[in-house]
Amino acid sequence: MTDNKNKKILVTGAKGMVGHALVKHLQEENYKNILAVGRTDLDLTDSAAVDSYFDKYRPDFVYMIAAKVGGIAANMSDPVGFLVDNLKIELNLYQACHKYKTAKNLFLGSSCIYPKECPQPMKENYLLTGTLEPTNEGYALSKITGLRLAEYYYQQYGMLTVCPMPCNIYGTGDHFDLQKSHVLSALVKRFIDAVDEQTNSVTLWGTGIARREFIHVDDVAQALLFFMETHSSPEFVNLGTGKDITIRELAELIASEADYQGKIVWDESKPNGMLKKCLDITKLEALGFTPQVSLKKGVQKTIAEYRQIKQQLSRDNK
Ligand SMILES: NC(=O)c1ccc[n+]([C@@H]2O[C@H](COP(=O)([O-])OP(=O)(O)OC[C@H]3O[C@@H](n4cnc5c(N)ncnc54)[C@H](OP(=O)(O)O)[C@@H]3O)[C@@H](O)[C@H]2O)c1
Missing domain, CATH: 3.40.50.720 (NAD(P)-binding Rossmann-like Domain)
Structure with a gap:
């Protein structure tokens, strides 16, 4: 218009x-x-x-x-x-x-x-x-x-x-500090930091079976x-996209895109939250709107952005 x-x-x-x-x-x-x-x-x-x-x-x-x-x-x-x-x-x-x-x-x-x-x-x-x-x-x-x-x-x-x-x-402009960040950005930070610090084990909450x-x-x-x-x-x-993914699959995707080679440990004493949370997007589809960014592409972009933020911070601290 x-x-x-x-x-x-x-x-x-x-x-x-x-x-x-x-x-x-x-x-x-x-x-x-x-x-x-x-x-x-x-x-x-x-x-x-x-x-x-x-x-x-x-x-x-x-x-x-x-x-x-x-x-x-x-x-x-x-x-x-x-x-x-x-x-x-x-x-x-x-x-x-x-x-x-x-x-x-x-x-x-x-x-x-x-x-x-x-x-x-x-x-x-x-x-x-x-x-x-x-x-x-x-x-x-x-x-x-x-x-x-x-x-x-x-x-x-x-x-x-x-x-x-x-x-x-999730995406550009999301918070990466662990107090405020949402799950996807928090995982990106955990795995990139683990690669940078050469840590060989990352522990995550729950069993990873919850779907989001x-x-x-x-x-x-x-x-x-x-x-x-x-x-x-x-x-x-x-x-929404109408597609959900387990937190375990998401963690594995991010770990792989971040080139993290270490172990992922699930702390099963911690809660999973709701087991499934997925929107029905029938109405959205009928209106003619379809999201374009695949989860893989979005994760790759978020990883690149977090790397940039870290590089900028380290330049600022010099
Ligand atoms: N992120 C998600 O996963 C998600 C999911 C569903 C819906 N939403 C909705 O999306 C919207 C934007 O969220 P976001 O993720 O972009 O969060 P965000 O990055 O924290 O942005 C929210 C913005 O609102 C501003 N704000 C808060 N209180 C204000 C006030 N009293 N006067 C003026 N500005 C104020 C904040 O300013 P300060 O930074 O100064 O506080 C901040 O810039 C929200 O309505 C949220 O409920 C988000």
Whole structure:
């Protein structure tokens, strides 16, 4: 839609992994008027600041990407923060979008919204059919509220917010520090560090039988623009590859791509988490979107990027 290329596009969370990839993709697609906003530009939990930002800049399209995100430990130690900060961000953005009459918005969900014992693959209509995983319930409740607000604002005021709902995202800009990183980037770091330090054994949690689904952030960026430009319903849609892999297979793939020759030891005293987590992507396929980055290619890219980060760090420390 060439018409939108000159419109004002607000991307929140623009300094994070997904937001950064989206801004890059929008620039590549020749969108000229991008407001790429990070936390230091605008604290989205501050309602007065959000209101005056919208009053000043009047965005036409709003990507609600920013969120307080974190691993299990962070979620368990701060459930109030994960629920309250994310609700504030969502409420401030939805209210401002409504007040300043944006043309269209996008809210990004997360697959933790599904019940703990969800049948697999997870279909959109399984939402709210069971108890949530307790370790990140606060975060999940905030995301569920964000998805429901999209529907309520549409029904009550006709304001359209589209809602892709992604599986695990990895790729450029992901965190590699072990406190914040997600599983795939954490494994890349473990195996590359083991190669560099000539360690011949890497110990991983669980038995490796849990199955997980991963999508590369470049595919997510493409999907977000696809949804903004083509989708016209506030009902959320799963965004994934529809293919899952065991953590053991993933570890072996990364070890092989990293040229790690040592042993992989599974610490079976540690939990596996849910045994399977895979999205049903029938709706996504019907809309005509297909992710392009294979897991192997994505892993190769992530390994190259982590190597670059390490080289840069060692140059900086000299
Ligand atoms: N990564 C995944 O596997 C995954 C899976 C499903 C859904 N998602 C969703 O994707 C979105 C982006 O996640 P990500 O992986 O890109 O995480 P990320 O790299 O941590 O990016 C999130 C961004 O939001 C910003 N933010 C947080 N609180 C803010 C506030 N009060 N005001 C302004 N900005 C704030 C963060 O800024 P600071 O860095 O300053 O905190 C950060 O730049 C989130 O909505 C997340 O729920 C991610």
